[in-house]
Amino acid sequence: xxxKLYHGTAxxxxxxxxxxxxxxxxxxxxxxINVVRLGEFAWSTMEPTEGAIDxxxxxxxxxxxxxxxxxxxxxxxxxxxxxxLTHQHPERLHVxxxxxVMGHGSRQHIxxxxxxxxxxxxxxxxxxxxxxxxxxxxxxxxxxxxxKAHVAACHCQSCLHLWQEWLEKRYGTIDALNEAWGSxxxxxxxxxxxxxxxxxxxxxLHNSSMQTAHRLFSMSSIAEFAxxxxxxxxxxxxxxxxxxxxxxxxxxxxxxxxQLDFASFDxxxxxxxxxxxxxxxxxxxxxxxxxxxxLMETSPSxxxxxxxxxxxxxxxxxxxxxxxxxxxxxDAFCYWHWRQHRSGCEQPHGxxxxxxxxxxxxxxxxxxxxxxxxxxxPLLLGSRPxxxxxxxxxxxxxxxxxxxxxxxxxxxxxxxTGYYGxxxxxxxxxxxxxxxxxxxxxxxxxxxxxxxxxxTFIDKAMTFVEQGGVxxxxxxxxxxxxxxxxxxxxxLGRLEQLGGVEAVFSYPLDGSGAVGEAFGVRSPLGMWGTIxxxxxxxxxxxxxxxxxxTPGLSFLTEQRVGDGLVVMLGAMPTGEEGDLMLRTMLDHxxxxxxxxxxxxxxxxxxxxxxxxxxxxxxxxxxxxxxxGGTVTIPNGSVDAITGEPIAxxxxxxxxxxxxxxxxxx
Numbered sequence: 001x002x003x004k005l006y007h008g009t010a011x012x013x014x015x016x017x018x019x020x021x022x023x024x025x026x027x028x029x030x031x032x033i034n035v036v037r038l039g040e041f042a043w044s045t046m047e048p049t050e051g052a053i054d055x056x057x058x059x060x061x062x063x064x065x066x067x068x069x070x071x072x073x074x075x076x077x078x079x080x081x082x083x084x085l086t087h088q089h090p091e092r093l094h095v096x097x098x099x100x101v102m103g104h105g106s107r108q109h110i111x112x113x114x115x116x117x118x119x120x121x122x123x124x125x126x127x128x129x130x131x132x133x134x135x136x137x138x139x140x141x142x143x144x145x146x147x148k149a150h151v152a153a154c155h156c157q158s159c160l161h162l163w164q165e166w167l168e169k170r171y172g173t174i175d176a177l178n179e180a181w182g183s184x185x186x187x188x189x190x191x192x193x194x195x196x197x198x199x200x201x202x203x204x205l206h207n208s209s210m211q212t213a214h215r216l217f218s219m220s221s222i223a224e225f226a227x228x229x230x231x232x233x234x235x236x237x238x239x240x241x242x243x244x245x246x247x248x249x250x251x252x253x254x255x256x257x258x259q260l261d262f263a264s265f266d267x268x269x270x271x272x273x274x275x276x277x278x279x280x281x282x283x284x285x286x287x288x289x290x291x292x293x294x295l296m297e298t299s300p301s302x303x304x305x306x307x308x309x310x311x312x313x314x315x316x317x318x319x320x321x322x323x324x325x326x327x328x329x330x331d332a333f334c335y336w337h338w339r340q341h342r343s344g345c346e347q348p349h350g351x352x353x354x355x356x357x358x359x360x361x362x363x364x365x366x367x368x369x370x371x372x373x374x375x376x377x378p379l380l381l382g383s384r385p386x387x388x389x390x391x392x393x394x395x396x397x398x399x400x401x402x403x404x405x406x407x408x409x410x411x412x413x414x415x416x417t418g419y420y421g422x423x424x425x426x427x428x429x430x431x432x433x434x435x436x437x438x439x440x441x442x443x444x445x446x447x448x449x450x451x452x453x454x455x456t457f458i459d460k461a462m463t464f465v466e467q468g469g470v471x472x473x474x475x476x477x478x479x480x481x482x483x484x485x486x487x488x489x490x491x492l493g494r495l496e497q498l499g500g501v502e503a504v505f506s507y508p509l510d511g512s513g514a515v516g517e518a519f520g521v522r523s524p525l526g527m528w529g530t531i532x533x534x535x536x537x538x539x540x541x542x543x544x545x546x547x548x549x550t551p552g553l554s555f556l557t558e559q560r561v562g563d564g565l566v567v568m569l570g571a572m573p574t575g576e577e578g579d580l581m582l583r584t585m586l587d588h589x590x591x592x593x594x595x596x597x598x599x600x601x602x603x604x605x606x607x608x609x610x611x612x613x614x615x616x617x618x619x620x621x622x623x624x625x626x627x628g629g630t631v632t633i634p635n636g637s638v639d640a641i642t643g644e645p646i647a648x649x650x651x652x653x654x655x656x657x658x659x660x661x662x663x664x665x
Contacts, residue, residue, distance in 0.1 A: 005377045006071070006332035007322075007370055008035035009352065010297065013061050014045040016339070021061070023357055024339055025068055031352065031363075032370030035332060036065055037296065039128070040075035040145045041107070044082035047124055055131040066137025074132055074239075076229055078121045079107045079145040085120055086110055092117055095156040097200055106345065108150045112225045114158045121225075125232045133237030141241040142296065143229045146266060148250035153218035155198040166217045168193045180483045181209035208404050212484040215400040219252035227259045244296035247280065247413055252396040253287060254434035263287035266297035266336070270310060271317045274624040275421035278324060278606065282420070283394050283432035285329035285385060292331030300335050300362025304348035312350070316656030318365035319372050320622050323658045326376060327608035327620035329385040333369060335362075372658065376620075379640055379660055383618055386609040388431040389443040389595045392420055393450060395435050401451040401484060407528045408510060410476070415449050422583055428590055429597040429609055439464040443593040445471045448569075451480040458494060466562030470593040472585075473499060474569035476528055479506060491530055499568040500538025500559030505550055506530045509571055516555050516573065516581075518543030519588060523578040525555060529571030532557055539568065543581075556585070565592065605629030605653055612662075619661045623653045636664030 009028070013021050028036070039046070039058050047053045062072045086092060086104045092114045094102040102109040110117050132138060153159070171177040174190055183189045188207055190196050199206040199214050230241045240261035245253050247265075257263045263284045269276040284293040298321065302312040322333040340351040340360070352366050353359060394416060402412040423430045423446075431437075435457055439445065445464060447453065453473075465471050478492040487493040491503035507529065514525040525545070531553045534541055543556025555571040567589060573581040590598065599607035604625025610618040618640055621631050635648040640660040653659055 003381070004034070004331075005326060005373050005380060006035040006294070006334070007032055007373050008037065008073070008332055008334035009033055010037045010040070010335065010337040011339070012041070012337070012341075013038070014042045014057060015341070020339070020357065021064075024353065025064065025070070027353060028070060028338070029068055031366045032373070033070060033338075033366075035071045035073060035139065035334070036338075037073045037075060037142060037334065038062070039077055040142065041077055041080045043077035043080055043124060046077065046128070047082065050084050053124060053127040055128050058128075059132050059135060062132055062135050062137055066135070071137050071139040073140040073142050074128065074138055075142040076121070076125045076128060076144055076233075078112075078124070078143075078229070081110045081117065081120070085117065089116070091157065093156070094151050094154050095159075096151065097153070097155055097198075099155065099200055102151070106150070107145070108148075111154045111156045111158055113154060113162055113221055114156070118225070118228070122228065122232055125229050126236075129233045129236035133233065133239070138237065138239050140239050140262075141233050141237065142264070143226050143241065143243045143260075146244055146246065146249060147222050147226070147256070148218075149246070149248070152250040153198075153214055155200055159218075159221075160198055162221065163198065163214065163217050164193045164196055166220070167196055167213070170213075180485075181207055182485055183207065208484045211404040212400055215250070215403065216252070216397065218250065219255060219396065219400070222251055223255045223258070226256055230259055242294065242296075247283070247394070247396070247399075252400075254396065254436060257287040261288070262291045262293060262331075264294035264296040264332075267295070268297075268299055268303040268310065271313050271626065274604075275424055276417050277321060278328070278424060278624070279417050279420045279432055281325055281328040281330065282430060286431055286433045286437055289437075292329055294332040294334065295325050295330050296332070296334050297336040298334070299350040300352050300365050301350040301360065302362075303350060304346070306345050306348065309348055312361055313365065314626055314656070315364070316368065317626065318362070319368040320624055320656040320658065322369040323372050323376065323620065324606055324608065324622045324624065326373070326380055327385075327606075327610065327622065333373070335366070375641065376660065379618060380610070380620075383610040383612040386429065386597060386611050386617065387441045388429045389441070389593070389597050390423060390428050390430045390446065390590065391433045391437070391439065391442045391444070392416075392423065392430055392446045392448075393435060393437075394432050395450055397435070398450045398452070401480060402449065404484060405451070405480075407476075408508060410449075410527060412449055419446070419448050419582075422579070422586060424606070425603040426583060426586060427599040427601045427607060428586070428595060429599075429607070439469070443469055443595050444590055445469055447471070447473055447477050448475055450477040452482055452484070453478050453495065454482070455494075458498070462498060462561065465564035465566055468563040470565045470567060470589050472567045472569055472589060474530070475572045479528075479530065495568070498559070498561065499557065499566045500535050501532040501554070501557050501568055502535055503530045503570070504533050504553055507549070509548070512548050514548030514550070514571070515546050516543050516571065517546050518556050518581055519584040521577060521581040521584055522546065523573040523581045524575055525571040526574040526578075527572040529555065531555055532568060532570055539566075542567075565589075600632035602629035602631075605631060607631055617663045619663065620658065621651070621653055621661065622658045623656055626655050628655045628657075629653050633661060634663060637661050
């Protein structure tokens with residue numbers, strides 16, 4: 001459990017004079033800000049000319065902040081290399097998939113695999129860590145800023161050689177690569193690894209295996225860069241290390257956080273899309289189990305750039321965001337940013353203070369967050385998030401597969417968030433977990449939109465099923481191999497045997513007139529579907545296709561294995577009827593699995609269960625949709641803040657309000 005709940009902000013003292021610095025610190029204290037993030041874009045300030053590194057400004061600021069009771073997260077500034085590092089060195093610059101070379105400016109314009117960049121990045125990281133690593137008040141480190149937010153895989157010559165080396169290490173021989181990729185198609189065989197190009201411009205499309213492998217190579221490379229920076233910092237500092245990532249970026253977050261100390265993320269989801277906000281909270285706490293995550297960036301009101309501006313959050317919503325984040329396991333809720341930039345490409349972005357130093361439209365939101373933090377801190381610091389019995393698997397590797405093969409516009413992140421939103425609105429407490437997560441304590445396992453399922457994961461999931469768990473497989477799960485090819489033994493490979501089915505057809509259902517019936521609900525079926533026949537003595541049909549190209553076959557089946565069930569969902573119900581069918585299915589199998597951690601709450605009102613040190617359960621209840629709601633409270637509950645008894649039955653929660661309820665033992 002954390003010792004402190006942080007309320008923080010990003011701040012850029014290198015851009016302002018002494019008077020502004022003093023003013024900003026005073027306003028931070030007024031607003032209750034107790035942690036500040038520094039230095040992430042300040043390389044040219046720290047090293048204005050090559051080799052002349054001076055971090056004294058930041059050491060002084062950290063010392064000042066500590067004297068005022070404000071802690072610091074120090075950043076490495078490697079997202080914004082200075083002009084002396086990039087000028088007249090096109091070989092160091094990022095090259096996109098079209099072959100366009102990035103120019104100096106903005107950020108992430110340089111290749112993070114370039115050896116000279118890596119050397120200079122290591123030197124500046126070492127200098128920063130040596131200068132401030134032992135200072136009082138330094139409580140954490142952030143590596144770089146938002147890896148691969150604006151760029152994806154680099155296609156420069158440095159990356160080409162590393163890509164070819166990565167392939168040789170992965171496959172061993174060129175014959176093995178050709179066999180794995182099926183390179184005989186369209187005469188794509190290679191004679192040597194040094195002939196394999198980047199998947200750059202071609203008249204049509206590259207091989208699927210090549211495209212996905214290249215994405216995985218890029219994800220691995222950026223994680224290695226993070227490992228390198230973290231190793232340097234640890235020579236000089238004991239403070240824990242993180243990176244401010246996102247499910248929107250071109251990274252493998254599970255691999256990225258493997259060697260880091262805690263997870264953090266940035267999000268600017270709109271108030272209307274609160275499920276896209278909450279899925280981050282339920283996911284990032286599971287990258288480093290047992291440690292709180294940080295929300296490193298969100299806006300006090302709205303995001304913006306020279307070419308965009310989001311709708312400002314409704315009054316009260318930011319406090320609801322903060323309470324939800326803390327309740328779901330966050331140790332910190334932080335803004336981007338404190339004082340509005342007076343120049344640059346993000347000068348329209350929302351902030352706490354304007355460029356001229358006055359409170360913005362977001363200032364009241366900051367004060368409301370601080371009021372909530374102070375109210376909740378004693379309760380949250382003495383408890384921890386309850387482990388959910390329902391686990392929804394999230395995979396950045398699946399996202400890479402679906403980026404290669406979106407199959408008529410399927411977007412992995414959007415699809416998974418939609419699936420997650422159903423669990424959320426049904427009051428089922430859920431963890432969103434990476435593929436490598438342990439399944440102990442779970443009762444319901446959900447793996448939608450996972451094109452490739454590893455043998456390791458299947459073995460783990462089947463142990464879970466044999467011990468009584470319910471595993472819902474699909475839709476769009478298991479139809480591709482590790483090499484992003486199609487299985488040749490069965491449409492879904494080993495999953496068919498384990499699910500007790502035989503896939504008869506696998507084809508695009510959208511526009512085909514396919515209709516299915518399950519649980520007394522009829523619905524159109526869409527996306528890419530796999531349609532089954534139960535094997536003799538195997539599964540039994542729960543959902544049948546009634547119209548379209550394959551009437552009489554099944555799209556939803558059950559197979560008992562040990563004490564549990566394997567449920568095969570081969571096609572996606574769509575539209576309003578499909579939403580009803582999916583909710584009915586989830587409710588049915590949650591009940592079959594014995595999922596007890598769920599609340600009877602109106603849609604839009606979150607219940608976050610927590611466990612106190614004495615074993616008692618807290619419910620942190622937050623209205624997220626701005627319409628208010630109700631939650632059914634069990635007998636014997638009390639208001640954990642006031643100590644007053646709460647009558648059993650519906651408890652009203654006002655617009656963006658929160659309540660904390662202690663359940664009876």
